[in-house]
Amino acid sequence: MIHDPVAQADRLLAAGRVRDAVMLIEQAGHSGNIDALFRHATWKLAGTPIPRDLPGARVLLRQATSLGNPEAALVEIALTANGSGAPADWAGARALLDAAAGTDQVAADQLTLLDAMTLTKDGAPIDPPRAQRIGENPDVRHIARLFTQEECLHIAQCAADMLQPATVADPRTGRNVANPVRTSDGAVIGPTRETLVVQALNRRLAAVTGTDWRQGEALSILRYQPGQQFRPHVDALPVTSNQRIRTVLVYLNEGFAGGATYFVNNALRVTPRTGDAIIFDNVRADGSIDPATQHAGEPVTAGVKWLATRWIRARPFSVWTGPENAA
Numbered sequence: 001m002i003h004d005p006v007a008q009a010d011r012l013l014a015a016g017r018v019r020d021a022v023m024l025i026e027q028a029g030h031s032g033n034i035d036a037l038f039r040h041a042t043w044k045l046a047g048t049p050i051p052r053d054l055p056g057a058r059v060l061l062r063q064a065t066s067l068g069n070p071e072a073a074l075v076e077i078a079l080t081a082n083g084s085g086a087p088a089d090w091a092g093a094r095a096l097l098d099a100a101a102g103t104d105q106v107a108a109d110q111l112t113l114l115d116a117m118t119l120t121k122d123g124a125p126i127d128p129p130r131a132q133r134i135g136e137n138p139d140v141r142h143i144a145r146l147f148t149q150e151e152c153l154h155i156a157q158c159a160a161d162m163l164q165p166a167t168v169a170d171p172r173t174g175r176n177v178a179n180p181v182r183t184s185d186g187a188v189i190g191p192t193r194e195t196l197v198v199q200a201l202n203r204r205l206a207a208v209t210g211t212d213w214r215q216g217e218a219l220s221i222l223r224y225q226p227g228q229q230f231r232p233h234v235d236a237l238p239v240t241s242n243q244r245i246r247t248v249l250v251y252l253n254e255g256f257a258g259g260a261t262y263f264v265n266n267a268l269r270v271t272p273r274t275g276d277a278i279i280f281d282n283v284r285a286d287g288s289i290d291p292a293t294q295h296a297g298e299p300v301t302a303g304v305k306w307l308a309t310r311w312i313r314a315r316p317f318s319v320w321t322g323p324e325n326a327a
């Protein structure tokens with residue numbers, strides 16, 4: 001038997017021997033190697049080096065979890081709740097988290113945060129707060145303390161190890177260059193990393209924006225250090241069949257200097273405070289882009305600003321099948 005089939009499969013892949021790598025990982029999985037099962041599942045999720053197969057990945061994750069792989073358990077929980085590879089099943093995901101929490105402190109900590117929320121059997125908030133209007137043209141609505149400090153910290157922690165400087169592809173060279181509009185570091189919490197806490201918060205954002213959670217893009221996290229900013233822009237996309245109709249921003253911390261959100265048209269300036277949210281529509285009633293929604297994240301002058309953004313599409317949005325596709 002091969003001692004470390006995952007390392008061996010990586011070597012085969014690096015040598016371009018994809019078929020051999022896949023055969024090796026399959027065989028090791030069949031004989032109950034939990035790391036091989038998990039690696040095989042991640043390949044099916046990523047769609048490389050084998051085709052994407054979400055139901056197949058779920059089968060492998062189930063096996064790896066039941067054989068005691070805690071990493072597989074967390075991914076299985078995420079996919080169970082967000083409906084990847086099978087219909088969304090909040091109660092099923094919750095039961096898996098309960099089971100994982102018995103031996104895994106990461107799962108236990110998530111359970112503590114979840115237990116502090118009052119949720120329906122589908123993970124939606126039972127009594128979501130109402131927003132107050134704070135500006136006109138554009139209409140900007142505000143909710144104080146939509147997220148608790150602990151919830152904000154959890155989100156920041158989910159993104160912390162993935163933060164990357166903002167870049168755009170240079171149209172001439174195709175190379176990634178610094179983004180001139182946004183200079184902060186960012187990360188998205190994709191479907192395999194959506195803890196039940198993040199998913200409950202995404203459902204809370206859906207409730208307060210009057211949308212379905214499936215319309216939301218993956219939660220985007222931004223971190224601004226001194227001098228970093230998001231220059232004036234609109235969130236709506238220039239060309240799309242599934243527009244970003246609404247935006248909700250949640251400030252994840254406070255105590256830094258600068259970093260207000262500024263709406264150019266009505267000179268509305270929103271001072272960030274931990275857990276506060278603002279909501280605005282990016283399109284007019286006829287669906288056209290509303291230029292009055294132009295806004296900026298002003299430069300941070302001292303300290304660090306953390307922010308979560310949920311861009312909400314007109315219709316369900318699937319992070320698996322590409323930016324324009326419905327689930």
Ligand SMILES: O=C(O)CCC(=O)C(=O)O
Nearest residue numbers: 230260261296297307309
């Ligand atoms: O940082 C801010 O306050 C604004 C962020 C923003 O405009 C966005 O995430 O779309």
Ligand SMILES: [Fe+2]
Nearest residue numbers: 233234235295
């Ligand atoms: Fe924006």
